[in-house]
Amino acid sequence: MDLRDFFRRHPKAALGFSGGVDSAYLLAAGLQLGAQVQPYFVKTPFQPAFELADAKRLCQQLGAELKLIELDVLALSQVRQNGPDRCYHCKAALFTALRDQALADGYSLLIDGTNASDDAGDRPGMRALKELSVRSPLRECGITKTEVRKRSKDLGLFTWNKPAYACLATRVPTGEPLTPQVLEKVERAEDALFALGFSDLRVRVFHGAARLQLPAAQLARAAQEREAIRQALSPWFAAVLLDLDPR
Secondary structure, X not given: OOHHHHHHHOOEEEEEOOOOHHHHHHHHHHHHOOOEXXXXXXXXXXXXXXXXXXXXXXXHHHOOOOEEEEOOHHHOHHHHOOOOOHHHHXXXXXXXXXHHHHHHOOOOOEEOOOOOOOXXXXXXXXXXXXXXXXXXXXXXXXXXXXXXXXXXXXXXXXXXXXXXXXXXXXXXXXXXXXXXXXXXXXXXXXXXXXXXXXXXXXXXXXXXXXXXXXXXHHHHHHHHOHHHHHHHHOOOOXXXXXXXXXX
């Protein structure tokens, strides 16, 4: 089965849209194939502002109306406590909210951008998707991340080379409670590093300090500019550590 077959069989679907590479391509492909694909962005404290901005920009490029769902996932103790199954509970809450809104809007099929390169064994949230009957057309059609990027470039999507970006909750060690304050600190610190010209990075919380993970090609520069980095992150972290293992 290819995407043409999928959307021929399922011409109307609600898409969990993150603004990332995969869901962006799936939306573009579905619309190009004549399907009625409605993108929904579920806004939580776990998404940085630039993700929503990218989602809006991509929808504008494609002429699609983006629907926004606000969800306070931190109100759920299973998510807030940040246990080993946090991702499952978070994904279940997100797609339950999406399902309820989609059904109210007349959409009975939910789809997401999981691709064929995603390891189901390493994605606790996939269990929630299965339980909620969320379909993953890219995965079902055997389309890998590499192919998604290639096809996105061919379609002229600005997301084609966008780095993978895990949610802000992944920056906090498992078992350490999640709060709006710590998530905001991480987001602001990452924004500060982006402003300095670094990219494809993570700022992880480590015993109250910021532990920076950067691509190998950026490590030498980070060491040279350590004082600028320290000052840039000082409003949020008193101590900054550089992880010498590249991302």
